[in-house]
Amino acid sequence: APTIRRADYRPLPWTVETVDLHFSLDAEATVVTNRMSCVRNPDVEDGPIRLWGEALERLALTVDGQPPASLREDGSLLEIGASGERVVVEVRTRIDPRANTTLSGLYLSNGGFFTQCEAEGFRRITCFPDRPDVMARFTVTLEADRAACPVLLSNGNLVEEGALPGDRHYAKWVDPFPKPSYLFALVAARLVALERRVTTKSGREVLLQVWVEEGNLDRCGHAMDSLVHALRWDEETFGLELDLDRFMIVAVADFNMGAMENKGLNIFNTKFVLAKPDTATDLDYENIESVVAHEYFHNWTGNRVTCRDWFQLTLKEGLTVFRDQQFSADMLARAASAGAGPEGAASARAVKRIDDVRVLRAAQFPEDAGPMAHPIRPDCYQEINNFYTATVYEKGAEVIRMLHTLLGQEGFRNGMDLYFSYHDGQAVTCDDFVEAMSEANNGVDLDPFMRWYAQAGTPRVKASGVWDGATGSYTLSLAQHTPPTPGQALKLPLVIPVALGLIGPDGRDRALRLEGESQAGATTRVLRLTEAEQTFRFVGLDAEPVPSLLRGFSAPVILELDEDDARLAFRMAHDADPCNRWDAAQRYAERVVLALAAGSAGEVAPAFVEAFRRLLEDARLDPAFRAQALALPGEAYLLERMAAADPAALRGALMKVMRTLGGVLAASWLGVLEATEPAPVYRYHPGDAGARALANLALRYLAAAGDERGLACAQARFEAATNMAERFGALAALVQSASPAREVALAAFHARYRDDALVLDKWFALQAGAWRWDAAVAPTLARVRGLLDDPAFSLANPNKVYALLGTFFRANPGEFHAADGSGHAFWAEQVMALDAKNPQVAARMARTLENWRHLTAALQASIRPQLERVLASEGCSPDVAEVVGKALE
Ligand code: B3K
Ligand code: ZN
Numbered sequence: 001a002p003t004i005r006r007a008d009y010r011p012l013p014w015t016v017e018t019v020d021l022h023f024s025l026d027a028e029a030t031v032v033t034n035r036m037s038c039v040r041n042p043d044v045e046d047g048p049i050r051l052w053g054e055a056l057e058r059l060a061l062t063v064d065g066q067p068p069a070s071l072r073e074d075g076s077l078l079e080i081g082a083s084g085e086r087v088v089v090e091v092r093t094r095i096d097p098r099a100n101t102t103l104s105g106l107y108l109s110n111g112g113f114f115t116q117c118e119a120e121g122f123r124r125i126t127c128f129p130d131r132p133d134v135m136a137r138f139t140v141t142l143e144a145d146r147a148a149c150p151v152l153l154s155n156g157n158l159v160e161e162g163a164l165p166g167d168r169h170y171a172k173w174v175d176p177f178p179k180p181s182y183l184f185a186l187v188a189a190r191l192v193a194l195e196r197r198v199t200t201k202s203g204r205e206v207l208l209q210v211w212v213e214e215g216n217l218d219r220c221g222h223a224m225d226s227l228v229h230a231l232r233w234d235e236e237t238f239g240l241e242l243d244l245d246r247f248m249i250v251a252v253a254d255f256n257m258g259a260m261e262n263k264g265l266n267i268f269n270t271k272f273v274l275a276k277p278d279t280a281t282d283l284d285y286e287n288i289e290s291v292v293a294h295e296y297f298h299n300w301t302g303n304r305v306t307c308r309d310w311f312q313l314t315l316k317e318g319l320t321v322f323r324d325q326q327f328s329a330d331m332l333a334r335a336a337s338a339g340a341g342p343e344g345a346a347s348a349r350a351v352k353r354i355d356d357v358r359v360l361r362a363a364q365f366p367e368d369a370g371p372m373a374h375p376i377r378p379d380c381y382q383e384i385n386n387f388y389t390a391t392v393y394e395k396g397a398e399v400i401r402m403l404h405t406l407l408g409q410e411g412f413r414n415g416m417d418l419y420f421s422y423h424d425g426q427a428v429t430c431d432d433f434v435e436a437m438s439e440a441n442n443g444v445d446l447d448p449f450m451r452w453y454a455q456a457g458t459p460r461v462k463a464s465g466v467w468d469g470a471t472g473s474y475t476l477s478l479a480q481h482t483p484p485t486p487g488q489a490l491k492l493p494l495v496i497p498v499a500l501g502l503i504g505p506d507g508r509d510r511a512l513r514l515e516g517e518s519q520a521g522a523t524t525r526v527l528r529l530t531e532a533e534q535t536f537r538f539v540g541l542d543a544e545p546v547p548s549l550l551r552g553f554s555a556p557v558i559l560e561l562d563e564d565d566a567r568l569a570f571r572m573a574h575d576a577d578p579c580n581r582w583d584a585a586q587r588y589a590e591r592v593v594l595a596l597a598a599g600s601a602g603e604v605a606p607a608f609v610e611a612f613r614r615l616l617e618d619a620r621l622d623p624a625f626r627a628q629a630l631a632l633p634g635e636a637y638l639l640e641r642m643a644a645a646d647p648a649a650l651r652g653a654l655m656k657v658m659r660t661l662g663g664v665l666a667a668s669w670l671g672v673l674e675a676t677e678p679a680p681v682y683r684y685h686p687g688d689a690g691a692r693a694l695a696n697l698a699l700r701y702l703a704a705a706g707d708e709r710g711l712a713c714a715q716a717r718f719e720a721a722t723n724m725a726e727r728f729g730a731l732a733a734l735v736q737s738a739s740p741a742r743e744v745a746l747a748a749f750h751a752r753y754r755d756d757a758l759v760l761d762k763w764f765a766l767q768a769g770a771w772r773w774d775a776a777v778a779p780t781l782a783r784v785r786g787l788l789d790d791p792a793f794s795l796a797n798p799n800k801v802y803a804l805l806g807t808f809f810r811a812n813p814g815e816f817h818a819a820d821g822s823g824h825a826f827w828a829e830q831v832m833a834l835d836a837k838n839p840q841v842a843a844r845m846a847r848t849l850e851n852w853r854h855l856t857a858a859l860q861a862s863i864r865p866q867l868e869r870v871l872a873s874e875g876c877s878p879d880v881a882e883v884v885g886k887a888l889e
Helices: 214-219 221-238 282-297 310-368 390-423 430-439 448-454 565-574 578-598 606-617 623-630 635-641 647-664 666-675 686-704 708-720 724-735 741-752 757-768 780-788 798-811 822-835 839-849 857-872 878-888
Strands: 014-024 030-040 049-052 057-063 070-074 077-081 086-095 105-109 112-116 137-145 151-154 157-164 168-174 186-189 192-199 205-212 246-252 265-269 460-468 473-481 496-503 525-529 533-538 546-549 558-561
Touching (some): 049 086, 112 265, 137 151, 151 168, 186 265, 192 221, 205 214, 205 221, 214 221, 221 282, 221 310, 246 282, 265 282, 282 686, 310 390, 310 430, 310 578, 310 623, 310 635, 390 430, 390 448, 390 496, 390 525, 430 448, 460 546, 473 496, 473 525, 496 565, 546 558, 546 565, 565 578, 578 606, 578 623, 578 647, 606 623, 623 686, 635 647, 647 666, 647 686, 666 686, 666 708, 686 708, 686 724, 708 724, 708 741, 724 757, 741 757, 757 780, 757 798, 780 798, 798 822, 798 839, 822 839, 822 857, 822 878, 839 878
Parallel strands (some): 014 137, 205 246, 460 558
Antiparallel strands (some): 014 030, 030 086, 049 077, 057 086, 070 077, 105 112, 112 186, 137 168, 192 205, 460 473, 473 533, 496 525, 496 546
16 A cells, blocks of 8 residues: 655545435445535645545536536546636545445444544545545435434534434434535434433533433443543633533444544444443443543544644644543542542542553553554555554643643643634644744743654663762762664653653652752652753652652653662652652562563562561551552553563563462462452442452462462352442452362353453453463353354454453463464454455554564464465555554564
8 A cells, every 4th residue: 555644645635515415324325416516626726626535436526517627537436627717516426335345334233323534534434625724514314214312413513303214204404504424324223212301601501411222321321421521620720611502422342442532423332332330340430430521621622622633643642641641630639639638639630640650651552662663643554443542542642731731731721722722623733832932931842742643662860879978968960862663763861851850768759859949848849851861860868769760751761770679679668759660560560570580580579578468457548559550561661661572571571479478478469358358239430440450460379379268268259249340350369370260260250241342352362362271271262153143143243352362462461472473374364354344444464463573583473474374365455554564574
């Protein structure tokens, strides 16, 4: 496939002012009539009207009612010659929703019609200048069978509805706001709605709806609450109000991603809408809250102000992820402060931040170190759908967070206000955003900061300190360096905010005073590292301090700091910054695990076990924080930290560490379980969730160690649980053990939820992710293969694919990378089978092997032919070809 380059962006010679769409919906032959009023773009020299169309049967095309003067077709591009300033183009197309297994464009799910247009799905519905810089006002008429599709929805306001001959009916919707085509949506299905009316801050009454299949009406309450909270939060935090009379969320079971922010008609994967205590874990509740908010926040950051072109994707995604992270932190803090005061609130915020950092390290750092590495604003792509990445989203959010840190809360808010005042209703670039931030902050020079948008790769910050006892001063040297990434050898220094504290030997933070300052200030402050190397001299200290760097994870970098075990244990016990306290535990654990994996240690160092015990037994600490600090670093992250990564050795080491910590500390873990009796009634609350997380972790360690009391407790809790959070926690512990009870529990779980698609996803994922604690058990691959034939499994449903195959490929490296190469051959088979149906999902699965060159030579030799096989396969999609091609480059 050709490479598209950011530098090649040109505005179109013709744009569209209004679109009038008519859908005659039919499962196999839907007819779409599209009347566009096209206007010449005054800023562009002469040129044709450009439309894109894909997988369409074109029935008619006219310009001002006449056949076009000229028509040129080149793949999906259609160029129409037109004269004058304004013409009406009418296109009629026929599409086959039933045959559309890509889930992009118009498709069927459980008998209903749904759409997904971002990034380029609208061209699979009709011919259109399908680019985000064309913003038009849409009028949409839907016509369908009343019995099969009693509900007809589209963007904006319902202006008309009625009956038609032949048991059909219609509805007409008008969206008052101009929007790019990727935000178009329609739904025609048999659904019911949970409704709520709220008054916005300016006093308008708006109708909120959550549309689901009838049997799921009892699972919408949390999504609705989340929506109301998001609406209020955006009013309070950014002064941003809902601009429509009606805001709808629709849940659909077949969906490629999490959700989609279509104007006024968000379409969601059921996974991020449906929850009730019997079916959803605490994590599900948390994810629903954050995804509902994320899509709602897009209404301003994404919809009212959108992207000029797809290279600017992080303009809306990085910013919106940052907004949803702040929202979740505020929500958690508010709930926690009710029971646990300001300290509880601070801890809840820190735990949320730790979660975000875990995601970044597990997903984005490996991406930045592999063949797909790209800046948050990429320079080129082959298939845009491959660039909805952890880099664009999560690192993009970190970049916005750094702006927030550098400009301060108020400066950031002023920048946002200015951004909207300049660009409301426009399609803009990341430069426009950063310029507004600068202008709102006394013209502060943010040009050097823009390098974060241009450079790929995770920067390394190397820190070292020198103590001068005679003068009581501590000199900290910081050096930055970003390793080369594909196509980008040279890297320049970045603007890196380094939040730091200095801890005295008593474990207490010292007030900080830089040389030249008249008095000491706060105990945490943000240093600005802007050069390749800089030093900072702190004075007035009574003893040699221990530095605590990058507090709150103030920048998305890898910190290189020589700390011996004793120092890590010290920070694990004393660092006042919870993020860094957690990080000290992670670093120490990493060191212990990697030494075992490398064979340079035979046992888990007792000093580590003791440091770990002190955290575990410190009942003053928030249980949610303890659960974070006592969970080992993620396997994917650790794998990337190994030189020639050996998943089998890593798995062996992780098992050994878990068994040791579970066994040696069994009494303390059992103590945790005694202290946290299951709650009689489930409530989604950070305090309760934290206690459950710690209890579930205790079950995990005890089960890993094969502790009989722990296993009995897991079994008892599994059977007695009144909610999914506890039931699933206990089941997960049993599955990750050598106990035969795991099979009994899995079967009981299946029997209970055999008709519940979302819960069955958990059942598939648990089995695909299972480690082999009992060496006599068959390899996990055999189990996964068997599950492909389970009646509840389907390659056509992305959730099922992610649960079974995604978990096996991504979250179970120890089993996936079996030395005999069976996992790799299986990977190729499945990627090819998926690619024939759904290239976006296939490409996501294909990405699970992109960092194959980091693995041992033997594994690389096993993987290479499988990558080559997929790339050479007949009908390999551009999506998969880009991923695998780059992996092989
Ligand atoms: N904007 C959508 C993602 C669309 C992905 C297209 N392949 C969801 C979101 O980020 O909110
Ligand atoms: Zn988004």
